[in-house]
Amino acid sequence: xxxxxTTHKKKRKRKIGWAMQALTSxxxxxxxxxxxxxxxxxxxxxxVVADSVKxxxxxxxxxxxxxxxxQAVHLLDSLKTMRYVSxxxxxxxxxxxQEQIESMGIDPTEFLGANPFSISMEMKVKPEFSxxxxxxxxxxxxxxxxLVADVLYQKDLVESLNFNLHxxxxxxxxxxxxxxxISLSLINNTVRLSVFHHRFVLHTMKLVGAKWxxxxxxxxxxxxxxxxISALLADAAIIGGVYWAxxxxxxxxxxxxxxNMIITAVSVLVIGLLLTTICTYFSVTHCLKMRGSELY
Numbered sequence: 001x002x003x004x005x006t007t008h009k010k011k012r013k014r015k016i017g018w019a020m021q022a023l024t025s026x027x028x029x030x031x032x033x034x035x036x037x038x039x040x041x042x043x044x045x046x047x048v049v050a051d052s053v054k055x056x057x058x059x060x061x062x063x064x065x066x067x068x069x070x071q072a073v074h075l076l077d078s079l080k081t082m083r084y085v086s087x088x089x090x091x092x093x094x095x096x097x098q099e100q101i102e103s104m105g106i107d108p109t110e111f112l113g114a115n116p117f118s119i120s121m122e123m124k125v126k127p128e129f130s131x132x133x134x135x136x137x138x139x140x141x142x143x144x145x146x147l148v149a150d151v152l153y154q155k156d157l158v159e160s161l162n163f164n165l166h167x168x169x170x171x172x173x174x175x176x177x178x179x180x181x182i183s184l185s186l187i188n189n190t191v192r193l194s195v196f197h198h199r200f201v202l203h204t205m206k207l208v209g210a211k212w213x214x215x216x217x218x219x220x221x222x223x224x225x226x227x228x229i230s231a232l233l234a235d236a237a238i239i240g241g242v243y244w245a246x247x248x249x250x251x252x253x254x255x256x257x258x259x260n261m262i263i264t265a266v267s268v269l270v271i272g273l274l275l276t277t278i279c280t281y282f283s284v285t286h287c288l289k290m291r292g293s294e295l296y
Contacts, residue, residue, distance in 0.1 A: 033234035054130035223280030231272030
């Protein structure tokens with residue numbers, strides 16, 4: 001009777017130990033995937049912010065003084081069809097004069113006797129053309145027109161913006177790679193400890209002639225579900241955090257787009273499955289290669 005009670009207690013302790021190991025593995029894997037998912041989401045969000053900033057860069061096309069309104073409108077319609085144009089606004093002489101009066105409080109026509117402003121156009125280019133090489137090419141192409149007197153844009157600002165964005169991208173990539181390495185190491189150690197706890201069972205199955213693929217299968221299934229559950233919990237935490245932040249600042253959803261959240265969620269799921277499955281495979285293989293004397 002006492003032996004049965006003792007055996008029952010041992011089995012119960014063993015089950016509790018396995019449950020605690022699974023819980024520990026799940027928590028650690030989930031936390032690592034949350035960190036990795038945040039890095040992915042921040043990288044995608046930074047790209048959206050960068051594109052938004054680039055779209056606000058203005059290229060001013062100044063026309064000659066003798067250009068007529070009909071010619072300017074024809075040029076405007078032609079520019080709207082260009083593949084690099086995101087948006088373009090037409091500014092007439094009268095509109096330019098009115099803006100000058102409102103900003104400076106002085107009417108230049110009072111002492112010049114005529115409107116000194118020319119017709120101009122404020123053009124916003126697409127993000128992929130917001131670099132100095134592309135803008136130089138665009139400006140050169142526009143200056144070939146006899147109607148265009150000059151093309152103006154902030155070259156130093158564009159160069160500084162692209163340099164900082166490039167540096168930020170490299171920084172985020174380095175952090176992502178570092179987190180992947182850390183995640184792989186920690187998850188591998190966690191899974192290896194879990195597998196090592198079953199080393200005697202593995203050794204017994206190997207002795208009775210079970211194939212290694214057969215022995216690996218249940219552990220790979222557990223690793224698969226560990227990755228799925230951990231990834232889903234990580235995705236829920238990240239998405240929940242985004243919507244919680246949007247309650248305090250609605251502009252968050254302007255940059256953290258639904259598409260980027262879907263990409264992040266899928267990436268976390270794929271990475272979680274790959275990490276746990278690969279780590280489980282190599283951990284089980286390592287235990288199967290152990291000799292009987294190495295089990296103790």
